[in-house]
Amino acid sequence: MAYDYEKFIRPGKLPHIWCPGCGHGIVMKGLIRAIDACGLKKENTAIVSGIGCASRLPGYMDCCTLHTAHGRAAAFATGVKMSRPEMDVILVGGDGDGTAIGGNHFIHACRRNINMTYIILNNKIYGMTGGQFSPATPTGDKASTTPYGNPDPAFDIAKLAIGAGATFVARGTAFHANQIDKLIAEAIQHKGFSVVEILDDCPTTYGRRNKFKSVIEMMNHLKDIAVPVKAAEKMSPEQLKGKVLTGVLYKEDKPEYCEQYAKVIERAQAAK
Amino acid sequence: MEKKLPTIEIIEKYCKGCHICVEFCPTKVLEMKGFVVSVKNLEACIKCMQCELRCPDFAIKVTP
Numbered sequence: 001m002a003y004d005y006e007k008f009i010r011p012g013k014l015p016h017i018w019c020p021g022c023g024h025g026i027v028m029k030g031l032i033r034a035i036d037a038c039g040l041k042k043e044n045t046a047i048v049s050g051i052g053c054a055s056r057l058p059g060y061m062d063c064c065t066l067h068t069a070h071g072r073a074a075a076f077a078t079g080v081k082m083s084r085p086e087m088d089v090i091l092v093g094g095d096g097d098g099t100a101i102g103g104n105h106f107i108h109a110c111r112r113n114i115n116m117t118y119i120i121l122n123n124k125i126y127g128m129t130g131g132q133f134s135p136a137t138p139t140g141d142k143a144s145t146t147p148y149g150n151p152d153p154a155f156d157i158a159k160l161a162i163g164a165g166a167t168f169v170a171r172g173t174a175f176h177a178n179q180i181d182k183l184i185a186e187a188i189q190h191k192g193f194s195v196v197e198i199l200d201d202c203p204t205t206y207g208r209r210n211k212f213k214s215v216i217e218m219m220n221h222l223k224d225i226a227v228p229v230k231a232a233e234k235m236s237p238e239q240l241k242g243k244v245l246t247g248v249l250y251k252e253d254k255p256e257y258c259e260q261y262a263k264v265i266e267r268a269q270a271a272k
Numbered sequence: 273m274e275k276k277l278p279t280i281e282i283i284e285k286y287c288k289g290c291h292i293c294v295e296f297c298p299t300k301v302l303e304m305k306g307f308v309v310s311v312k313n314l315e316a317c318i319k320c321m322q323c324e325l326r327c328p329d330f331a332i333k334v335t336p
Contacts, residue, residue: 002281002324002333014286014330021290025328177325216295 023174071102
């Protein structure tokens with residue numbers, strides 16, 4: 001039998017609103033397969049998002065979902081996880097939602113190492129609001145607010161997460177569809193704050209301004225720039241110019257926040 | 273023995289005609305028919321499932 005995605009999708013919600021060729025649907029499929037593979041229960045899984053194209057994703061998922069204020073997914077999700085530590089909390093958001101408006105919440109969620117999974121769908125632009133440049137737009141690229149090229153350097157979201165203290169950081173692309181579910185599953189199983197950055201395509205607001213003739217060209221671009229971590233070890237810095245590493249980039253074990261907080265409660269109650 | 277052919281179900285209501293499945297099918301099984309995708313050459317299908325995996329719109333279901 002073909003894989004039944006619809007068991008995790010709210011009835012009557014498809015077709016989704018994303019543009020033709022938008023990779024968000026591919027990531028959503030990966031997320032569904034990962035949730036299924038990890039054996040998470042619908043009633044025990046919370047999917048939290050902020051505002052944006054990527055943040056529409058929880059609306060289609062037949063789990064406990066929360067669509068919150070712009071950039072505040074991490075703050076709301078921390079609340080969910082602290083009050084119900086037994087729940088599996090997954091955050092979904094875009095690059096602008098996660099690293100610009102919600103940048104502060106993002107780095108502090110990383111620092112706390114609270115047991116959640118943050119999936120950042122990086123399409124390098126604010127798609128929903130008309131293609132303004134985001135912190136992930138590469139230098140020189142065009143957006144509706146930078147018609148002569150973006151002067152700002154872009155964030156490397158994976159490095160930002162590692163620097164802020166996330167204990168599991170991975171990167172995939174929408175082209176490498178069969179890798180997405182494996183990365184997300186590993187992130188869900190990791191105890192601590194996990195970040196999975198998925199490089200995505202936005203043909204409507206990013207592609208057409210930046211000389212990509214079609215969705216296929218954007219997908220091929222993702223294919224060309226992605227280098228698996230293991231392959232990159234054998235490559236010279238010149239060969240790696242303009243490439244991005246994919247796979248599990250960082251992993252370590254550190255005390256988890258909910259457990260540490262439970263100990264604080266224990267100590268405080270013992271001191272009475 | 274005759275080769276068992278897979279079933280490729282296309283949900284036309286969901287397809288937005290992005291061409292991803294058509295382009296990345298290694299054996300060119302699919303084609304565009306107007307705005308939606310259709311099966312052109314089912315016999316060439318090698319059941320790699322790449323069309324199903326990469327369809328962003330949940331419009332293709334392959335039963336191997």
